[in-house]
Amino acid sequence: MPEYMPFTHAEMAALVSPRAGETKLGQCVHLAPPEHSLETTLATAKAHGAQFAIIGVGEDIGPRANLGRAGATNAFRAAMSQWLNLQSNRFLCGTECLVLGEIHTADLLPISTGGETPSLEQLREAVAQLDTRVITMVSAILAAGLEPILIGGGHNNAFGLLTASAAHYQRPVAAVNLDPHSDFRLLEGRHSGNGFSYAAANAALGFYHVLGLHELKNSEANLAQLSAFGGTWHSLQQIWVRREISLSQALEEIATKLNATKLPVALELDVDAITKMPSSAATTAGVPLLDAAHYVSYIARHCPCAYLHLAEAAPSCHEAGLEAGFKDVGQSLSELIYAYVQARLQFLAKPVNSSLTTQY
Template sequence: MLNLTTFTQDKLQSLLNTRNGETKLGQRVMLPEVNLALDSNLNHAKASGVRFVILGIGEDIGPRANLGRGGATDAFDSAMAQFLNLQSNRFLSGNECLVLGQITTEDLALPENSETEQLRNHVDQLDERVIQVLSTIFNAGLEPIVIGGGHNNAYGLLMAAKAALKRPIAAVNLDPHSDFRPKEGRHSGNGFSYAAASGALGYYHVLGLHELKNSETTLQQLETFGGHWHSLQQIWVRRELSLESALQQISKQLNNTQLPVAIELDLDAITNMPSSASTAAGIPLLDALHYVSYIAKHCPSIYLHLAEAAPSCHVAGAIAGHRETGQSISELIYSYINGRINAL
C-alpha cells in the first residue's frame, strides 16, 4: 500500500504475550490484508464491525524543523507493545479496532546536522502522505487514532478530514503550546495556523496553554483567528476554575459550532512525559485521560491525535521511556474508544 508500512501478523506475534485462560486485545484486533489496497482493507474492516483505525506516524522531522529535539519516532511501537497485551473482556473486545500500521517516513529522515529549510521541505512532503492516507480512512467512515510523530501532523489530519467531510473541523488541543506560530515553513509549531489559513480549521480551543510558552505574536494570531484557550495556570496553578468546569465550557462551545470535532493531545502537556519538549510543570496523566474521555463522549469526535511522545528522551533511558509512553498512550487510546462507544 502506497506510503504505508502495514502491521503484520509477524509483528503482532513479536509483541504479544499470551497466557492460558486469558484473551489479549492483540488476539482480537483486525490486521490489514497485505494483498489488498488501502481502501479495500478499510471497507472490509468497516463491514466486519471495525470502528477505529490505529495508525502511527513515526517521525521527528517536524519537531526538529521547529528547532526542537528529536526522538518522536517510535511511540507507535511502544504503544502497541502495551496496548495489544491488555485484556480483551466485557469492557473492550478489540474487535472494534484495525491496527493498520505506520505511514512510511524512513526516506524522509534527515541527519542531525540538517538545515532547517531542508527539514521543513520534508515536512511538506510528509503532509502529502498524511493527507492521502487519512483521507482514505475518513472516506471509509472510520475513526483514526493517530500516534505521532510531531504535532506538525495535525495539519494533515485536519486537511484530510475537511476533504472527506466537506466542511471545516473544530479542534480542541490539550497542549502548553498553541502551535499557532507564524507560517514560516512547515514544522511542529504551526500545524494549526496553516490549517486555519487553508480553511480546514473552523474553530480552535487550547486547553492547558502555558502563559509563558507562547509568544505575544502567536497569541495575537490566535486571537485574530478567533481561537480560545484555558491556561495551565488558570486551572492547575491558580485554581480559578476546575478542569470539569473548563471541559463543560469547551464541549458546549464545540457543539455550538455544529462541526465535526478533532481531539488533539500533545504528550508534552503531561508531567515529565518523555517528549520533544517535556515539562516538569505539566498536568497529571489522569487529567489527560479525563479530557480525552469527556470530549469523546460529549462531542461528535472524528479522531484522536497523540503527538510528540519520544520514548528515547526519558531521563531513565529508552527502556523506561518505552514502558512509560507505551502505558500512557494505551490508556489514552482506551479513554477515547470508551468515550466514543458511550457517546451521548
C-alpha cells in the same frame, strides 16, 4: 513507494504475550494483510465491525524543523507493545479496532554522504511532503467510515488530519488541543509549531481552543495571532495553579462551544502537556496523566469527534533510557487510546437528538 508499512501478524505475535485462560486485545484486533490494498483492508475491517483505525507516524522531522529535540520516532510501537497486551473483556473486545501500521517516512530526507545535518529548509520541505502522506492516509480511513487514531510524530501532523477531515466533511473542523503551546506560530515553512495556523490559513480550521496553554511558553506574537483568528484557551495556570476554574467546568465550557459550532471535532493532545512524559519538550510542571485521559474521555463522549491525535511522545527521551521510555510512553498512550475508544462507543450509542451532542 508504499503508502504505509502494514502492522503484520508476525509483528503482533512478537509483541503479544498469550496467557492460558486470557484473551488479549492483540488476539482480537483487525490487522492489515500486506497483500491487500489499503482500501480493501479498510473495507474488510469495517465490514467485520471495526470502528477505529490506529495508524502511526514514526518521525521527528516536524519537531526538528521547529528547532526542537529529536526522538518522536517510535511512539506507535511503544503504544502497541502495551495496548495489544491489555485484556479483551466486557469493557472492550478489540474487534472495534483496526491496527493499520505506520505511514512511510524513511525516504523524506536526503541521504547524507558526509554526515551533514539536514538544513532547516530541508526539514521543513520534508514536513510539507509528509503532510501529503498524512492527508492521503487519513482521507482513506475517513472514506471507509472509520475514525482515525493517529499516534506518534510531531504535532505538525495535525495539519494533515485537519485538512483531510475538512475535505471529507466538506466544512471546516473545530479543534480542541491539550497543549502548553498553541502551535499557532507564523507561516514560515512547515514544522511542529504551526500545524493549526496553516490549517486556519487553508480554511480547514473553523474553531480552535487550547486547554492547558502555558502562559509563559507562548510568545506575544503567537498569542496575538491566535486571538486575531478567534482562538480561545484555558491556561495551565488558571486551572492547575491558581484554581480559578476547575477542569470539570472548563471541559463543560469547551464541549458546549464545540457543539455550538455544528462542526466535526478534532481531538488533539500533545503529550508535552503531561507531567514527566518523555517528549520533545518534556515538563515537570504539567497535567497529570489521569486528567489528560479524562479530557480525552469527556470530549469524545460529548462531542462529534472526527479523530484522536496523540502527538510528540518520544520514548528515547526518557531520563532512564529507552526501555523505561517504551514502558512509560506505552502505558500512557494505551490509557489515552482506551479513554477515546470507550467514550466514542458511548457517544455513538446515544440517540441522535441528545441535548448536548450534535451529530454531523
